[in-house]
Amino acid sequence: MPINPFTDKSLHYQVHLEVNLKGDEFIFGFINISHISYNKLEELFRDQ
DSSP: OOBOTTTOOBOOOOOEEEEOOTTOOSOOEEEEOTTSOHHHHHHHHTTO
């Protein structure tokens, strides 16, 4: 887990994935994906 160099406390990130219907400009909803590790997210979205 990353550490803040100024406070020596753990850093926590909250990540939301926007969901919409294909071709639609309006956001349908959000999914909290904070529990997925950064390495796995990088693997999933590498080609994009």
